[in-house]
Amino acid sequence: MSEEWVTTMRLGSSSGRFQMHKNYNVMGRVLRACLILSFLSVAWVLQTAQAEAQNYRFGNIVIDGNARIGDAAILSQAGIARGKTVSAGQLNDAFQKLQNSGLFESVEIVPVGNTLRIVVVEYPTINRISFEGNRRIKDEALSALVTSAVRRAFNPTTAEKDAAAIAEAYSSDGRLAARVSPRIIRRSDNRVDLVFEIFEGDVVEIERLSFVGNRVYSDRRLRRVLDTKQAGIFRTLIRKDTFVADRIEFDKQVLQDFYFSRGYVDFRTNSVNAELAEERDGYFIVFNVQEGQQFSFGEITTVSELSEVDSDDYQSVIKVRPGVTYSPTLVENEISRMERLAIRQGVNFLRVEPRISRNDRDLTLDIEFVLTRGPRVFVERIDIEGNTTTLDQVIRRQFRVAEGDPFNPREIRESAERIRALDFFETAQVNAREGSSPDQIIVDVDVEEKPTGSLNFGGSFSASSGFGLAISFQERNFVGRGQQLTLSFSTAEESEQYGFNFVEPAFLGRDVAFGLRLDYRETDSDNLTFGTERILFRPSLTFPISEYGRLQLRYTASQSSMVAQSGVTASPVIDREIASGDQFTSAVGFEYTYDTRTASGVADGGVFIQVGSDIAGFGGDNEYIKSTFRIASQRLIFNNDIKLSTSIEGGALAWRGGTNRTDDRFILSQTNIRGFESGGIGPRDIGSPGRDTLGGNYYVAARIEAEFPLGLPEEYGIRGAVFYDVANLWNLNSVNASGSTLAGETGSFRHVIGFSILWDTPVGPLRFNFTDAIRKEEFDREQKFDLTLSTTF
Structure with missing residues (x-):
């Protein structure tokens, strides 16, 4: 049938062919429509089924x-x-x-x-947390690092983080090879014991700390600047010889400060290379530095942009002079002086802007201090937080400004430094923020308390006085008032002393320190034919009178006696003084101290001056005027490799009434002149069996010492020193010397040269003194060797 249909299509007339094509097109459209409808129906059904499959109730x-x-x-x-x-x-x-x-x-x-x-399946509950294998870090310190807690669910992720935190703590301690593995021990009732197994490893020390590019200062000198230290012979006791990356960044800053304070304004650290040794047991650290040239102060001028401010007044307070080595700290000190002058003159909102001009030809920096008007901003209030023990008033009195005063950023920074200098707080942050209006500032003080009490045990040894023990209790912030309380006890083979000392640093709310001192002392020296007993009561007031100077006014009441030693025949002079019994002395006095040794801006040394006098006779048994002075200075020379120390001191005792006794007069010891026993020089009764020391009414002593490296590795902590001492002690006026054979009353200068070995041991500084008296008297008592060691533990 299909064959006929095809044949008919091909052989029919043109009209037949047209009709057949038309029927064919209609059928195609119907077929396509049916296919599309079928596809849409299937898709709808599938989508409906899928939607029903993804929703639950x-x-x-x-x-x-x-x-x-x-x-x-x-x-x-x-x-x-x-x-x-x-x-x-x-x-x-x-x-x-x-x-x-x-x-x-x-x-x-x-x-x-x-x-x-x-x-x-629930995680088990942590029954207990323990640490195994740790010796260097105690369990208490490790417990503070972990976040896993007893009676909480065990979490493997948290335990891994805890293990990493412990490993980081060991890494900061220089033990980079430390490994920590968390383990669990299953217990009943779905409980586990969490155990951190610790392999501490060896300390990765700094085998060598060196510098490249330094020409002015030696590696040895620069190593003393850094907080990081090179490994020494006492490696197990020293913690700063380990490699800590964060400490390197701090060292770069202190190194820059060191050079800047000495005029090297172009100094920079190009790089720091830390290379781990092949054995992975040590680091070799190299600082690549560029020193540049040293600059000095050139012309220093002051100009004022304010009509009511005379620049000459501010120029007159400048202390730094042209030619002095440039230091940013000295510039800051001058700005502080000018701003303090503005406060005294009632000039508010004064700002001092230093403009620096560089002269590369003569290596000087010209400084022009420009006096300008700062923004009119006032202190709205001072908020203090974090002080749980220290009273607010202790912190507030460190500020020289109060609510309502003009705001001075420099004064706020200096107040912050004074708060930190109290050493009462672990951290002390002082920040300023905008107050209730743009012209108001709120100063926020956020502190974190730290322990301020200490119980110290100390030991000492001296060839002249033997072994000694010292025990003291000190509280630097007594009952949170900033007061100092010290109770002390010390004993050696020849002396015993008990002390009580109290200081109120802000008496009546002012910058005046009230002090109260009580002492009891007994001595029984083999070098003397008598012992002494003395009790002392001394209240005092101390207040500043200049930037570095303080004056103390004091009253002293003391009672003393000289005690005969059994089995010892004393000089007739000593016998008469012992027979005088107890002597009560009442005296008023003063002491002026000027000290720049720790002042900011004094890079290589400083000076210390102390002058005092006590006048006795306001009641009591004795009348005299006793005066002393001491001047000391130190300076680093030869590129800071040698520390040169000099001092001169003296005293005078003018007796006016009462019994002038040996224990009242001056007796020189090793602290005054080395090379002699305590009481080894000065007037003496050579006719007595013990050739008794009688002391003197006048003395003078001078010392000069140069401390230098010995060429040994610095990590050994051994240095050498040479010194030259000279002293004289004389005069026995007002002394009944009948029956005695006196020598040395007119005095003569003794000269001593010596060599010392200084060793900074982990248990304290050890010093060996080898001396030779190149000029002395026949009756002097020489001591050619002396060993001292002192420590606190």
Whole structure:
């Protein structure tokens, strides 16, 4: 049939062919429409079925495996509720939430018809946390590092983080090879013991600390500047010889400060190369530096942009002079002086702007201080937080400004430094922020308290006085008032002393220190034929009178006696003084101290001056005027490799009434002149069996010492020193010398040269003195060797 149809199509007339094609087109369109409809129907059905498969409504939820965590807590964590329609995606989110909660080892969610089944396996509860293998870091310190806690769920991720924190602590301690592995020990009732197994490893020390590019200062000198230290012979006792990356950054800053304070304004650290040794037991650190040229102060001028301010007044307070080595600290000191002058003159909001002009030809820096008007900003209030023990008033009195005063940024910075200098706080942050209006500033003081009390035990040894023990209790912030309280006890083979000292640093709310000192002392020296007993009571007031100077006014009441030593025949002079019995002395006095040794801006040394006098006779048994002075200075020379120290001191005792006794007169010891025993020079009764020392009414002593490296590795802590001492002690006026054979009353200068070995040991500074008296008297008592050691533990 199809063959006929085809034949007819091919052989029929043209009209027949047209009719057949027309029928064919109609049928094709109908067929295509049917196919499209069929496809759409199938797609709709499939889509409807899929949508129905991805949506759930559970009338019942069953939770299995939970013993510690309730059903409600699990459903809340999963975000699923009974009777609520949820999609497959929401079920997956619920699974992820439960899995990531840190509460379960495993989670399974199984929908079964109208029921959702949630099966969990809870993490065990931590029964105890312990550390094994740790010797260098105590359990208490490690416990503070871990976040895992007893009676909480064990989480492997948290335990791994804790292990990493412990390893980081060992790394900071120089033990880069330390390994920490968390382990668990299963216990009953789904509990575990969490154990951190620690392999501490060896300390990775700094084998060598060197510099490249330094021409002015030696490696030895620069190593003393850095906080990082080179490994020494006492490696197990020294902690700063380990490699700590953060400490290197700090060292770069202190190195820059060192050079800047000495005029090297172009100094920079190009790089720091830390190379680990092949054996991985040490680091070789090299600082690549560029020193540049040293600059000095050139012309120093002051100009004023304010009509009411005379620049000449401010120029007159400048102390630094042209030619002095440039230091940024000295510039800051001059600005502080000018701003303090502005406060005294009542000039508010004065700002001092230093403008520096560089002269490369003569290596000088011209400084022009420009006096300008700063913004009109006032201190609205000072807020103090964090002080649980220290009273607010102790912190507030470190500020020279109060609420309502003009705001001075420099004064706030200096106040912050004074707060930190109290050493009462672990941290002390002082910040300024805008107050209730743009012209108001609120100063925030945030501190963190630290212990201020200490119990110290000390030991000493001297060839002249033997072994000694010292015990003291000190509280630097007594009852939070900033007061100092010290109780001390010290004893050696020849002396015993008990002391009480109290200081109120802000008496009546002012910059005046009130002090009260009580002492009791006994001496029984082999070098003397008598012993002494003395009790002393001394209140005092100390206040500043200049930038570096302080004046103390004091009253002294003391009672003393000389005691005969059994089995010893004393000089007639000593016998008469012993027979005079107890002597009470009442005296008023003063002491002026000027000290720049620790002042900012004094890079290589400083000077110390102390002058004092006591006038006795306001009641009591004695009348005299006793005056003393001491001047000392130190300076680093030869590129800071040698420390040169000099001092001169003296005293005069003018007796006016009473009994002039040996224990009142001056007796020189090793602190005055080396090379002689205590009481080894001065007037003496050579006719007595013990050739008794009688002391003198006048003395003068001078010492000069140069301390230098010996060429040994610096990490040994051994240095050498040479010194030259000269002293004289004379005069016995007002002394009844009948029956005695006196020598040395007119005095003569003794000269001593010596060599010392200084060793900074972990238990304290050890000093060996080898001396030779190149000029002395026949009756002097020489001591050619002296050994001293003192420590606090």
